[in-house]
Amino acid sequence: MNDTKEREKMIGKLKIGSELLYLTREEVTNAGLTIGNILDLTKEALIAHGTKNHEMPAKIGVHPFREVFYHAMPAYVPRKNAVGLKWIECYPSNPEKYGLPQTTGLLIMNDVMTGCPVALMDATWITAMRTPAVTALAAGALHPDAASFGMYGCGVQGIEHCRYIVHTLEKLEKIFVYDINPRAVDKLIETVQPQIEAEIIRGENPEAVAKSCEVLCSATVILLEPLAAVKDEWISAGQTILPCDLNTYFDPATLKRADRYFVDSSEEHELFASMGYFPGGLPTISGETGEIIAKTLSGRNNNSELIVCSNIGMAVCDVVVGKEVLMQALDQDLGRKLPL
Ligand SMILES: NC(=O)c1ccc[n+]([C@@H]2O[C@H](COP(=O)([O-])OP(=O)(O)OC[C@H]3O[C@@H](n4cnc5c(N)ncnc54)[C@H](O)[C@@H]3O)[C@@H](O)[C@H]2O)c1
Structure with a gap:
């Protein structure tokens, strides 16, 4: 039409x-x-x-x-x-x-x-739908051959992320999920497992999930002071990290040392930084998610690149x-x- x-x-x-x-x-x-x-x-x-x-x-x-x-x-x-x-x-x-x-x-x-x-x-x-769609598209462009995905936060966003991610990571075999609330994990598994083929596994703790997955995503809470629940030493070369909760869940040191730090909107991230959400400073931005999807910017350059792609939501x-x-x-x- x-x-x-x-x-x-x-x-x-x-x-x-x-x-x-x-x-x-x-x-x-x-x-x-x-x-x-x-x-x-x-x-x-x-x-x-x-x-x-x-x-x-x-x-x-x-x-x-x-x-x-x-x-x-x-x-x-x-x-x-x-x-x-x-x-x-x-x-x-x-x-x-x-x-x-x-x-x-x-x-x-x-x-x-x-x-x-x-x-x-x-x-x-x-909001519940377009957010995981952005993560899934970014994951598909940045790490298309990933076989493992880790989801921190099993609420509204966590559930939808697990439903969306299998559409863009076609080789996905295992999804590890973690939440401080075990009932949220139960609900995610009950809801999503019947709908997808990849096996959903209850993550023991943030460390075990970080060490088991090529692609990681967080949708927990957005706080001024980072929780840094995923320690920098658990993250290794070649992983792709897709936070939906800004600077909260992953150690800010990881965001800073990543080979490339993409964001959906530089302006939005600068704005959040001016509001105090990056107390240690905003990492240097390498480009925007839309540029990767439009292919005006290259995605993963080699298998050892550590990439962070932070999507805070765009109108x-x-x-x-x-x-x-x-x-x-x-x-x-x-x-x-x-x-x-
Ligand atoms: N980037 C975007 O475009 C976008 C859009 C919508 C929501 N969000 C953000 O995503 C996050 C999740 O939103 P939601 O609607 O799914 O919320 P929700 O309340 O439904 O789910 C959040 C889950 O995170 C869990 N959680 C909280 N603290 C945790 C911790 N320290 N460790 C592990 N799990 C923890 C909670 O138990 C809960 O199950 C929020 O921060 C929200 O602001 C981002």
């Missing part, structure tokens, strides 16, 4: 300028996007980012409590006619204190031609996936129209 037809479809379903489509979390989840769709859409978003065909200012935010942030994440991806804003919050102690997710949020989508808001949707599912991915959710929802008459 070309862009004009896409907009015609929208006009046929929605009175642009006088109403918008509201989608609940369940409706977003059930709009029909598969892991394959999300990987394709995220890849397009990363390529747009890597080739500078996008607009995405660094997140601005407010911080009512220490370790808590709200971020406003606007983006425009011309190739996809996707423009919008995600308003997301991260409360690391929500699960323990309130039984609520760490991360919730809303996504507003606009009509590029007129600017009118056309949709408001829950952003929890989109270009949210608006590209959100646009497709909107089009699918309109197609299936999901959600409810609200007057503006």
Whole structure:
């Protein structure tokens, strides 16, 4: 479908300028996007980012409590006619204190031609999906022959990472998982093992996982002071490390000594550094994830390279996936129209 037809479809379903489509979390989840769709859409978003065909200012935010942030994440991806804003919050102690997710949020989508808001949707599912898609795409580009993957943190992100990673690491045989909460490990294994062929193994401790896996990923908590739960001496040449929790879980010394330190967005990482999340300093950035996916930058140069690729989340991915959710929802008459 070309862009004009896409907009015609929208006009046929929605009175642009006088109403918008509201989608609940369940409706977003059930709009029909598969892991394959999300990987394709995220890849397009990363390529747009890597080739500078996008607009995405660094997140601005407010911080009512220490370790808590709200971020406003606007983006425009011309190739996809996707423009919008995600308003997301991260409360690391929500699960323990309130039984609520760490991360919730809303996504507003606009009509590029007129600017009118056309949709408001829950952003929890989109965040839960596009994040592992970025990790999986980066892993596939940086370490395609890996047979072992280690996942630290077995919550929402950990579960989805294990489901996504098998799509890009085709030789994967073993996935080691670790969490301080053993029930989270049980839940991940119960949920994901029936869906994938690679064997999921309960990691004994962070050290055993670090020493068993070629590719490692963390999605635990984002803290100002690094936990450094994975000690630098457990990490060896040739490993690929993909943190989703910034500078928290791996020893900052590893990030500093890596042969190359890639990030999804240099601007975002510089911003987080200015907020104090890299107390020992931001490692020297070698390039961006989108450049690797777009192949304007080389991935792994040799088998002994230690590579870190830190992805903190980009709005270009949210608006590209959100646009497709909107089009699918309109197609299936999901959600409810609200007057503006
Ligand atoms: N990079 C991105 O784009 C992006 C997007 C969404 C979430 N995140 C981050 O990913 C992290 C996980 O998010 P989530 O939604 O899966 O949260 P979650 O609460 O569902 O899961 C986090 C898991 O980490 C575990 N954990 C906490 N501290 C740990 C430790 N010291 N060692 C081992 N395990 C530990 C918890 O027990 C929990 O099971 C958060 O830091 C969140 O901010 C990043």
